[in-house]
Amino acid sequence: MQRKSVGAMVTVTLAAVTISAGGSVHSGNAHRSSAPPTTGEGSAVASGVAPIDNGGVSHWQHQSDARAAIVEGFISSYGEAGGADIEFESIPYSDYFVRLGAALEAGSGPCVMQIPANIMAEFQARGQLAAMPEEVMTAEQMESTFTPASIELLDVDGQYFGVPTDVQTLLLFYNDDLFEAAGLDPTRDFETWEEFREAAVALTEMEDGSLSQAGVDLTSSPYQWYYSAPTLAHEDGLVDDETRQVNYASEAGYQVWERLTGLVTEDGVDSPEFLAEQSKFGSGLAGMALREYTFNGVYQLTAPDVNFSVHMPPPVADEQFAPVVSTSWAYAVSADCENQEGAWNWIQYLTSEDAQRTWIAEGGELPSRIALLDDESLTEDPAVAVGFAALAEAVPYDSIGWDDAFAIQQEIWDQIVVGGTDVQTAVDAGAAAENELYESKGVVE
């Protein structure tokens, strides 16, 4: 009876043990290496600081095959160069904050953590972060080494708490074949909103009364256009520097929201019910899409049939203060960390110039180091060149929140596009909610 089933399980277990003992892959050391190689080995011979300590350093970041492989490579070379033992955990993105939250509460969190730049101030306000010591880098050194966009959100009162990583800009992707089919020139950037809107309409196709090709894919990316456009429409970005309240409940903000939602509600360029579950652009069923720079690599893997090119996004507001928005994460050191010196050393290694070359070449990232922006050897690929050019003029998406802020902005969009609410009402409601959110975080001065 149940003895038999237990027996069956024991047999299976023994068999599994025998098999796994024979051919164990990647076991033994404390590194998490379950990433199948996709874009090449993490062949980092990153130079940088000479590491001195022997204590362990734990490091958590969110999972991506390419980036995990890169970190693994760095861990080996760091160890060979005499650096600390790194305990690396690559956590699936959707569970990242659950894991982090639980660990912070128990005090069992990592020494080095990757957090979005947007919530660095919040973490600091909660006392979770260790300030960057002067010996590692002074504020002046930070500001002369890294681009302003990548470090704007990383300082609190002039003191830096993290080093930038995973820089992305939001760029416009064209489906070149669909452009040509619609009689449009896929080599040009759009110079005005109206030009762009007309192209979007031209690229839209209907069949039997419903959408069969979206002019612009407006709904399937982690960072949405309706985050970045309001940021660009205001001088301070999304959040007023002094009052720490959002800017977008303004004439400029309303215009941006009206234009973006108008593409759906008035021009019918996209629909939430059209291809709700798949990437429209990746399936070749959208003329354009606003995407993070890293999709250059993602599409090559998932949509090899799509002939695409990368461009600067069109201006959405009548007056834009920058052409492009950038987003970034940061490596920060936990206040709970016992080996803070080791942690900072490791971070310096990870963000050194050589390391960044690897991140750029193999990880789909953009540089945060000013020195690399001018390096032409990196920009032979035209898509990469566009990314770099965009970065030079980018401003950071600066909301003070992450999923909580995204939820509010998604609600604004859904209220207008799906719920039929008028733009101003929805935007005002969202702005009020977001201001309330910021206040509750205690980062409002």
Added chain:
Amino acid sequence: MSSPVRSGGDALTGTAPHRQSRPRRRLTMRTRRTLWAYAFLSPALLLFGVTVIYPMLRSLQYSFHRWPLGRAPKEFIGLANYRELITSDSAFHRAVTNTLFFTVATVLPTVLLALGVALVLNSRNLRARGFFRTVYFVPVVTSLVAVSYVWRWLLEPSFGLVNTALGWIGVDGPGWLSDPQWALEGVVAMTVWRDIGYYMVIFLAGLQTIPKELNEAAALDGASPWQRFRRVTVPLLNPSIVLASVIGVIYGLQLFTQVYVMTGSPSKLPGGPLGSTTSVVLFIVQSAFRPLEMGYPSAAAMLLFVFIIIVTMVQLKLLQRKFDY
């Protein structure tokens, strides 16, 4: 342990004469039974104490505080969380109505369909019984990742099979997961599909307790199949029916995973368009892990808990029947 001697003691065991002459033994018979009961219960109770009761009490504690996860200081705020949830959090209220709708809409059809399937599979002269049993159980074991992927495709408004099939019979299919009016129904459909096999297993096990002779005897007495079903099967199946509905409601009210996998994606936060699929537990999880704070979600969890207890007690009272064998 000085319980008075009770004449009659345990009505079930006739006390043998020689026992009456040893009053001490009779005194402790009931106590012995109680002790044995607790002995059988103790491993479970001990483990519950550690893994459930203790965390529950901690959650209760959190609910009276602002409890940021990590190093930030915790602050006692009394009933403030509860007040806000009950009086002013419309997202919470919406989550409650969503969850109630979902529970009723899934438990009823699932239990009925599962009962039907179990009865058919239990009937005489059915071949390939084992095959069908396994097939109906397959959705329960198929990984949720794969299930949600397929179901999201099935419900896809423009290309999905469901709307295409509806189109064949002239019905204009709704936007399903993209439509605030229909998203929850989509989650319900997937859940019913998945859970039928689960409850089928419960009923199959329960049907085994009904000796075939009873049904045969009733048939010989001239009872029709429907009468046999009503008078013999259903009453004797009562324990399984109680189990299925009580468990179904308890799990239904704690809806989370299906919503999370059906409505969440890298580009869209879960909870369905305009909060139409946000369940209470999803609300709790989002209230906990976005701001990294436990006080507010714990209060919501306590409210949910109280509600489930009440509903369960009512159900047990209404449904449970004791039978003598």
Added chain:
Amino acid sequence: MTIVARASGRLRYVLLTAGAVIMVAPLVWMVLASFKTLPEILRVPPTLLPGTIRLENYATVLGDTPFVRYFFNSVLVSTITVASVLFTSSMAGYAFAKFDFPGRNILFVVVLATLMIPFQVRVIPLYVLANDLGLLDSYAGLVLPGLVDAFGIFLMRQYLQSIPTELLDAARVDGASEVKIFVKIVLPLAKPALSALAIFTLVASWESFLWPLLVVSSPDKFTLPLGLAQFSGRFLTRVDLQMAASALTILPLLIAFLFMQRRFIEGMATAGIK
């Protein structure tokens, strides 16, 4: 009469088969997808059959990830969990079903109540406790929350109620000890319920994700769901590999079920109870 009987007999098969197709379709799709390339899976409109049957996904899953190790861990954790749940549930269910003792009803409600707090709420205090006890990243910590299940107790209680008390009392009169009664009489009669419970517990334990995610840090202790999660990234999800891994993950469960579902019919011998 016979025609009606035969027609309804055939109708049964028709209905059952229609239902079966619906039940199995996603699984079929999943297996077919496991042979496709990633672009093929993502293609719109979706294809059913793969262009060519390629085993690369399986090769990658088995070769480049410690899949066998994950499998072993899942088997280990699930075995312990199932054994513990069967043990505690049958004993506790028996106590609730066949013993009348003070506090029984309240205690049963308390036990049921443990099902009414979602795990996501218990998880933070439980995690902190596990950390304080030094159980993080250990097999003991992995199995801890799953060792006892109120659903199991409920299920066994419902089922064991149908065992005639006279049977047990007769044994008591004959001088059998409580333990002997439990092991020799109750457990054998409880086979169908125990098998059902075993399968439910196995499935739940096999797919358990949140707790292993929090507790485990070293890859050599990953269970299968944790391994599977590595295939999802923020921008890119390797659906092709996910499908292959899922197919491999389901196999043991299906086999276990096929194995155990025979127990459901073995129930009470017709001569048995009455």
